[in-house]
Amino acid sequence: MRNRQRGSQLGLLLLASQVFQLGLNNIPPITLAVLALNVYLYLFPAAPLFQACVSVQQAYWFKDWRRLLLSPLHHADDWHLYFNMVSFLWKGRRLEQRLGGPWFLYLLSVFSLLTGLVYLVLEALLTELMQDQSYSMACAVGFSGVLFALKVLNNHYYPGSVTYVMGLPVSSRYASWVELVLIHITSPGTSFVGHLSGILVGLLYTTGPLKKIMKKCAGFVTSNGYNSQPGAYYRSSGYSGYTGTGRGLSGNYQYAPGYTADASYTGGLTEEEQLEEAIRNSLNDRGQTRQRGAPPPYGFHLSEDARTEQIRQMRLRRFDR
Secondary structure, three states: OOOOOOOOOHHHHHHHHHHHHHOHHHOOHHHHHHHHHHHHHHHOOOOOHHHHOEOHHHHHHOOOOOHHHHHHHOOOOHHHHHHHHHHHHHHHHHHHHHHOHHHHHHHHHHHHHHHHHHHHHHHHHHHHHHOOOHHHHOOEOOOHHHHHHHHHHHHHHOOOOEEEEOOEEEEOOOHHHHHHHHHHHHOOOOOHHHHHHHHHHHHHHHOOOHHHHHHHHOOOOOOOOOOOOHHHOOOOOOOOOOOOOOOOOOOOOOOOOOOHHHHHHHOOOOHHHHHHHHHHHHHHHHHHHHHOOOOOOOOOOOOHHHHHHHHHHHHHHHHHO
16 A cells, blocks of 8 residues: 555545535535545555456456455546545435435445446457457446446436536436436546446346345344334335334434425424424323223223223232232
């Protein structure tokens, strides 16, 4: 590991400016941690770029599979890092608030590996179809593939919006494809296959079997009060974290402070106020059911005589101690 020495690092300074302008408190923890990791590995790379990039030749022929882990977290220069991380800030904030931190971290880990694997498969196919070994030697590095996968997810969870791609208004449904083509035209040095791999991984999640596979593999995921069943985070309609409606909280995930959707579920109450309201409603419900002569609310349907007899037996046992 060695310190990176190059240029004025203007891209890095602009990224720091963006982060502090946004405010560290306004960036969810997983998003902030992944951003910090990318910056750290840019300043102190775990390996030189030619040893961190992923290609069919290096990963498959020479069995250097660690490149699948290194390539998404290393960047060619400060501007490469800047544009990727600014894009990740916007996507990460929205998706982490919606999906929850533990699942978002799991999602990033899976996407990072799968994007590299899909990239290898596509490059190997191109090598066979075109009979050109240069495709197998093409080495890719950077977080862009993961960002394209996240873009597909973002458009899936927030449909119907209009995205501006290089100043052109595009429906969010087609934004990923339009951006893929335009970036390749305006920046020929970028990896078209790497970006395409990210889109395919995102589609595997939103319309393919990847989400179901991840849910089955992550049934044990639980952290800081999040529901251990991943189904609570993901629903086919796109709404996540809540399992019902009403004034009180009906799920375990809570949006970050200031998130507008919170008021529609919690009535604008703080966590403490929600707890007090739930206790108050529970006590009121119990009192009302008792006054109407209805059975107790927890599934015990004892008659009045049975309850009297039960109390008498408890008192007798108390004096027999």
